Amino acid sequence: MAGVTLMKTPAETGLVQAFETVKATLPGDVESRAQAFELFERNGLPHRRVEEFKYTDLRALMREVAPFAKVPSADEAKTALRDAKALAEINALQVPFVNGHFVRDAVDFKNLPEGVEIVPLAEALASGHDWLTRLSPVEWARQNPVYQLNSSFMADGVMIRIVGQVTTPVHLRFVTSSASAVATATRVLVLIEDGASVKLLETHESTNGVSHQPNDVVELIAGDQTNVHHVRVNAEGDQALALSTFAVKIGAEASFNSINVVAGSATSRHQVFAILNGENTKAQINGATMLKGRQHGDSTLVVEHAAPHCESRELFKTVVDNEATGVFQGKIIVPHHAQKTDGRMMSAALLLADGAAMNNKPELEIFADDVQCAHGATCGQLDEDLLFYLMARGIPKKEAESLLIQAFLGEAIEFVDNEDVREALVHTVEEWLKART
Amino acid sequence: MLEIKNLVVQIEDKRILNGLNLTVNNGEVAAIMGPNGSGKSTLSYVIAGKEDYEVLDGEIILDGQNLLEMEPDQRAAAGVFLAFQYPLEIPGVASMTFLKAAMNAQRKSRGQDELSTPDFIKRVNAAAAKLEIPKDMLKRALNVGFSGGEKKRMEILQMALLEPTFCILDETDSGLDIDALRIVSEGVNALRSPDRSFLVITHYQRLLNHIVPDTVHVMSAGRVVKSGGKELALELEANGYADYRESEAA
Ligand SMILES: Nc1ncnc2c1ncn2[C@@H]1O[C@H](COP(=O)(O)OP(=O)(O)O)[C@@H](O)[C@H]1O
Ligand SMILES: [Mg+2]
DSSP: OGGGGGOOSHHHHHHHHHHHHHTTTSSSOHHHHHHHHHHHHHHOSOOTTSGGGTTOOHHHHOOSOOOBOOOOOHHHHHHHHHHOOTTTTSOSEEEEEETTEEOGGGSOGGGOOTTEEEEEHHHHHHHTOGGGGGSSOOHHHHTOHHHHHHHHHOOEEEEEEEOSBOOSOEEEEEEEOOSSOOEEEEEEEEEEOTTOEEEEEEEEEEOTTSOOEEEEEEEEEEOTTOEEEEEEEEEOOTTOEEEEEEEEEEOTTOEEEEEEEEOOOSEEEEEEEEEEOSTTOEEEEEEEEEEOTTOEEEEEEEEEEOSSSOEEEEEEEEEEOTTOEEEEEEEEEEOTTOTTOEEEEEEEEEEOSTTOEEEEEEEEEEOOSSOEEEEEEEEEOOOHHHHHHHHTTTOOHHHHHHHHHHHHHHHHHTTOOOHHHHHHHHHHHHHHHHTOO | OEEEEEEEEEETTEEEEEEEEEEEOTTOEEEEEOOTTSSHHHHHHHHHTOTTOEEEEEEEEETTEEGGGSOHHHHHHTTEEEEOSSOOOEEEEEHHHHHHHHHHHHHHHTTOOOOOHHHHHHHHHHHHHHTTOOHHHHTSEETTTOOHHHHHHHHHHHHHHHOOSEEEEESTTTTOOHHHHHHHHHHHHHHOBTTBEEEEEOSOHHHHHHSOOSEEEEEETTEEEEEEOTHHHHHHHHHOSHHHHHHHHO
């Protein structure tokens, strides 16, 4: 209880109370949750004097804590999934979560695609499954307060194992649906065995007009010679405070390609912690973020080149309209032994209005001497000359702007190899542009 | 008919057009010649509606419409087309996407339905073939990686597809080899009609051998200082602009 006296804000007090209330009802070992919560409690909600949260002051942004969501009824889950639209048309194995709980009935366990194994997390926690030892593989995440909250409160999720070449995409659908605000903590662990390949889709949606507080973690251990394509879409409701973490550890000679597309939330903070843990691995980690109104969108990224001879490319594109604020904090870490690292990080922002703001903070932490690393950050407006060229051809201003914005975001989206998914993302961008005022 | 009266334009406190007068009748091809820096491109930008320029005085009337009060896209809808001296590269915007957006915008302004995709592709292919534009060029982002000559052909392609009534060609001949010059000129000549006029800006008689003008105007220091028939271009080719520069200084 030592930490409690340091806690000041109603949200922090609320979290302590919530943990006391729910910890006994959550599945699995209370002790490991208590440890995670104690780590969180030591420093409380991170604020702007904490370097990693300098531009996203959670202590100020999270005024109070919504009650943790209950298990939805079968009907509630069905309705929620029916109304959820993000990437819903894509042919995939759907693995849905409603209000933080795995919707078991929606998965046909008898007919899973070959090479896919799914274990419901709540049951696994309760019964002590073998794979649990592999949860929380990334140290950077374990030190992080948002992740610690998820570790404390995670109610459900799944563990998935991938063996061999799985061609059907696996679609993790996170849906929060309720008339009053709820908090959720969902956890997904994906184990990708040596030589396996998988296409992972991840969509996050919640009720518009309701201040939901999802805190989702997807973590992934990819073995040697794996091939991973990962597409994540934040299509959260317009009042959501969405916290999320993607933590990955990748083996040798692997190919890893990931993008996070942000089109929703009032406030979002997405954290990527990636460790390239074996030699000759290539990673492409992208982001395409669209912010308007008074939205706040934070992409925080740590890429650790923990082995020599790896290549990583990070390309983050942010479009900020009205009075919205974008944040990019990216760090490439190269320890002394990771020679021949080739890392390049780029963050580019397009400000569409005078009130729009972008905080760009790319960093390199390099301790090896024989490496090629670079980072860059740009922040600008739409090119007036290009706009004039398009308008001189009769294209109205808003449409001309849309073409240029699509082109800008397209550079990050074009890495998506699945054509249907890529088109769906382009459509997401189009819808966002249509709603611009 | 385009009528420009007493046009005075400045940019960043620098006066570029100094009371320019010019009339181009329907169906007329008017050539503008003049030394570098005399304001030819500025004139074309001001007609098309580029924002950087401050119009201090004068008017530009196209078929009774006051262009200066219109946005660039509205001017395009009113029939203005500018083939840029330096066409811009637009990375990430596919040429076909751009052409479709432009053609449909034009049709919308005329109260026509959007083109169906097959109809659109048919029209583009037909116009591209006439200008000897290879299909894979149209698969790339707009003007990105195009040679100087390819960019100019792309401009004429757009002109052909958009069917404007007042076309400005700003040094379309620069950067073209003889074959390309012929192809482009034929493209332009094919578009000549009684209700379409042209303002052809060039330094060289050689373009005017292909696109024979009805009138020739000499521009110097932001004004039209002499007007005449097509023989004026030959005279300029022989004597240069020296006479007109002096007349300015005087
Ligand atoms: N954007 C600009 N800013 C400042 N000066 C300009 C700009 N555009 C043109 N000028 C100046 O205006 C004059 C006329 O230029 P321009 O219209 O390009 O001439 P031309 O096309 O006849 O060669 C030149 O002295 C040029 O330097
Ligand atoms: Mg010029």
